[in-house]
Amino acid sequence: MSGDKTTHFGYQTVAVEEKQAKVAEVFHSVAAKYDLMNDLMSFGVHRLWKRITIDMSGVRPGNRVLDLAGGTGDLTRKFSKIVGPQGKVILADINSSMLNVGRDRLTDQGYVGNIEYVQANAECLPFEDNSFDVITIAFGLRNVTDKDAALRSMARCLKPGGRLLVLEFSKPTNPLMSKAYDLYSFTALPFMGKVVTNDAESYKYLAESIRMHPDQETLKCMMEEAGLVRCSYHNMTSGVVALHRGIKP
């Protein structure tokens, strides 16, 4: 493998072309019980993090919104209600299993008409330049192989003045919280994964991938390098999760 480009998959080092397939494997495995696991792992707080993201997105009726790595459609559901019939929400995910779960669920709940579903890679989005008012990626960026390329691609698709919001696990700001969080994520999460989805490895990857994800300041710099301005972040739950925002000039 010498000379080949490598990247991380949790704490493992893998060839760049392997990561996408490995991440896909994880999400194919957890798709069916993804929401249940999220509720268990975060004690339901992930719903509050997502609500705050929507409130801070500045989305308005008639807007075009891209919910990237939208998976089971939590954000899309609320965006669809806000943008109304004149607006459009695109739920995009690289993983077909996650997208299928999201599409079936939203359709069953009656959310149709202003939602489209697209299987897309965040690194090379299949959308025109300047085509979205808001792009969100919630708990998805850390799974992307080339994060810089993904951020550039998102910036390209935003309209001038449009907002990118990245909701992602980050680095806890409180040392005590950090210790408790480490203990929780490396012992309780794989155990819950084993019990609920019979897949401890996927949740071990989740904990590892969170530790390998850039911290708040690094991600902010990456967004600025991707061409976004007025980048800022908002820590939630003592920095366990951070919401980064940037605007396309």
Next chain:
Amino acid sequence: MLQYLPAELLQAACIPAELAINHVLQYDPAAQQQLRPLQGRLLALQVGQQALFVRILDGSIGLSFRNDAEADATLSGSLTDFLALAAAQDKANTLINSAIDMAGDSEFALGLTRIAQQLDIDWEALLSPLTGGLLAHQLGKGLRGLLRWGQTTAPVYRTAVKEYLEDEAQLVTPAPLLAQFADEVDQLKLDTDRLAARLDRLQQASAQPKE
């Protein structure tokens, strides 16, 4: 003070109220129908430094203490003003005549107060999952009757209590007497001011050397 609390806590605090309002809306199809054209619009209620945002969704509402979208209408006032508005019989009229400032799309704000005013809950539909259809019908009938009775008897009781406090127990001064007393005090103040001015003038005149 609320701005110092974690965003998650503030967001969580909104959920019970939001659920309660949406639960009530669920049983008033007319209100849902009226809300539908307003889908996606945002009302900000500014009480002092703190704002509460009301987002109109598809026949329901969403509440939050923070929203980065520009509100379609903003109502600013004190908590007392908003409580008075909530308790008022004619909300739209009270809003126009109150100390609450309205900015943005006033038609939208007034429209929402009208919907709140006309909220007519289908009590039977609300109760039937718990009690069954027959009992829900009886309870619904009872509740409707109770509300109607409350609406008609409340003014009568208000008048009776007022008369008892003013005339029987004489614990409170009747409003006309109080107004008359205030007028008399004002008149007395005017008279004393005028007298003081006249005395000043006389004093100045006597102090001037005679030619």
